[in-house]
Structures are given as structure tokens and as C-alpha cells.
Amino acid sequence: MKLISRTLLACYAAIVCFALSVELNAAETSRPNILFLLTDDQAPWALQASGHPHAVTPSMDSLVSEGAYLTNAFTVTPVCSPSRASLISGRYGSELGITDWIHPSREPNLGLPTDTTTWVQLLQKSGYHTGLVGKWHLGTPDSMHPTNFGYDSFMGFRTGGAPTKNPTLEIDGKNQKVEGLTTDILTDQALEFLSNAPSDKPFCLSLHFRAPHTRWLPVADEDWAPFAELDPTIPNPDYPNLNVPRVKQMTREYLASVAGVDRNVGRILQLLKDKKLEDNTVVIFSSDHGYNMGHNGIWHKGNGHWVLTKNPPATKNIPGGQRPNMYDNSIRVPTIIRWPGTIKPGSKVEQTVSNLDWFPTLLEMAGVELPADLNIHGKSIVPILQGKNVDWDNEFYAEYSTKHQSQTHMRMIRTPEWKLVRDFLNEGRDELYHLTDDPAEADNLIDSDSPQVKAIIKELDAKILAQMKSINDPVLASVPAS
Structure with a gap:
């Protein structure tokens, strides 16, 4: 009788353990997979879905039609390293000591502080299988390796750049040269990660493309074909002294690079479909910052360059040819989220x-x-994505202290109607734009005699200073007391 009881108890315990195991596995598989696609230097205008007459982006456009398109998504710093630091840590670059792109040879020890908590770490600890493919640019020392910040695996490059073709990439901890186009190679690795991801836990893959960062060529023949003979429409061909032929040539090359990314996004979406993963995978598409292509007479991002036949004169901290900025084309990022159900x-x-x-x-x-x-x-945007009517603050604060090509301390506050940019290092570089009437930011109103405009400047200036104080911005030490 005792033997039977013990046997029954053992069977009961086994059944309970099995049931718990099934329940836990079910809970794990019900949590969504997360695929975060991040391009480098992609402007929102470089999408067919945003109305560009020449963009070839059917895969990105399919995500727009199948998900949510965030038309007012921004980065808090319009250059690579601090933007990526903010994305992964939820903090401003000035809080982390990363205020401009990290120069690997001049700043070999600079990177994400090793005690930084990232959302990747928290997902990893909760049971997610995590991976990063592509660009890191948050420090080259081993102590700042991506696997120390929550990624189970990493394949890509820790520095800020890689050639468009035949790159040297870190694979299984060793650097090796790989033959082929970089965008295709990184996608191949992402497809391998997705194909081999454990079936008993959700995955989170970050694929950080190198494109469409300059240099843009070479690209695959099929990506270049639509642009080879194109005479592209450009945003403001009548801008004084604009080098129109150069802008048109760069536009062709840039859009071809974007097309190469889009083709590879299509490969990834097809794999999700083939493996029946798309219904339980959140796909996020975004970029580290925007881009200018002749807009306001410049090209590049927050550390912009004039693209004119005759440049404005250099100043003490701004070399000739440079135009550091916080234009919307630099800080706005293309952002799409597909979350079935x-x-x-x-x-x-x-x-x-x-x-x-x-x-x-x-x-x-x-x-x-x-x-x-x-x-x-x-703040979590999940309630907005769910279509809930939530109270939302649409004021936005951003910062950028350039230190390589130029020296600035730009701080910005943006509302849906106004934008104020202050440069605390360079007198005479403050800017005010009435975005409602002037979305292209062509008319700087900072010197206006209007009492209303002066009141707006005072109000927005107070908000910039309050935000700087709230994050202990080190630039505050150089701001005269009012």
C-alpha cells in the first residue's frame, strides 16, 4: 500500500512539473519576438510612403501599410554615437559623456559607461535570446563590447564605419574580411540568427545596417538601375549658390543605397513569413538620425556640410564648409512599427x-x-500604438555638442509650433523657427522685434534651461546667471 502511494505521489509530482513546464513554455512563446531594424543616416523623406517621387522602398512601404507610421519621431542628438547611446540606455548623451560621434583613433577609450543599464540586458535577463548584427559605435575596448550590455551574440563592427564592399567584420570574436556588399552580408547574418533562434524562448535581434551612410556606392546592379539615368527632383534648387549638379548626383547615390537596404529588409520579412514568425514578431524600423540633401543649403546630418559653390565665411569655432545644425531633417527619423494583433x-x-x-x-x-x-x-508609446486616447506631451528637447569638425554647444526645444535652438558656445548662432508657417526652417526669427516673438523666445529659453538643470548638463557651468 505504501509503495502504491509513493508511486502515485511520484506520478502526480511529474504531472505537476510537466504542466508547469508547459505553462512556462507557453508563456515564453506568447511573448512577442522583437526585430529592431536600424539604418544609418536615413532621412524620413527617403521613403516612397512619405511621398518622395524617386524612392524605391516597397519593403519599408509594406511595413507602413501593415503597421503604424510615426510621423513625428526624433532623435535627441543628430549624430551616430550619442543617438545610439540614448536609444539603448534611455538617457541623454551628455549624461553618459558621449556628446558627438566617437572617433576611434582619437578617443580609443571612450564609449558607453560599463555600468550602464540597457533594455537589452533586461530583456536578456527575462529570458529573451538576444543578438546584434552590424554597427555598434559605442566603444571599441573589450570592456565595452556589445555582449557586456545584454547581447548574447555580436557580428559586425565596433567602430563607426565600414566600407560598402568587402568589409572587415568581427565574427565569433575575431576580425575577418568578408567578400561581398556589406548590406547583404549583414542581412545574411541576421537571417542565420533568425533561422537558428531557439524555439523555446522569444528572440530580440537588433540589425544595425551600415547604409545609407556615405560612401553610398557600390551597390548591387539592381539597386543602382532605377537611378543610373535619373534626373532627380531636389528640394530647393533655387537656394542661393546651391551646387545643383552635386546635389543631384548625391541624391542618386543616396537613394540607391536606401534601395539596397529596402531589398534586404524584404529578405528578412520573407523569412519571417516562411518560418511563420510574422504573427508573433514586432518589427521596428528606424534610423539613428535624419539627413539633409541640399535642404537649407547643406548635406549630411547634425554636423552638416555646406553644398554651395560659395560658402559662408568661417568663424572661430566653425570651419569653412561646416554647418552644425538641429534642423528637423537632421533630428527627425523614419519610424515604422508592425505589431500584428x-x-x-x-x-x-x-x-x-x-x-x-x-x-x-x-x-x-x-x-x-x-x-x-x-x-x-x-515614456512608453504602447498605449498610443494600441489606439488609446492618452494625454501626451508633444514638446521635445534635444542636445548636440559638436567637437570634431566644429565646436558648439547646441540645445533645442521643439513644440508642434515653434523651435528654439541655442548655441551656448558661439554667440550669434541662436535660431527660432515658426514651424507652423515655416516647416522648412528657412526664416530665422531670432532677431525679430515682435513682442510676441520675444515672449516666445523667453518662454522657450526657460524650458531649455530647466531641462538642462534636470539632467545636470555640464554645459550649464558656462551659462551666465540670469
């Missing part, structure tokens, strides 16, 4: 969001609780 296909999100919002958003998507003692900025 949650986001209504074809949705448009017009609320102002930033890359600081990814930290709480991704945790909520994954069902991971935000640690109470963690000091981050940003």
Missing part, C-alpha cells in the same frame, strides 16, 4: 516621440517590468 494596419501616429522612448516601450512590449530604481527618460 495590436497595431491597426495603416495607422499614423502623429504624437511627438523620441529614441528615449524605446527603453520603456520595448520593456512593455515584452512584458518586462521597469526597475523602480532605474533613472531613465522617455
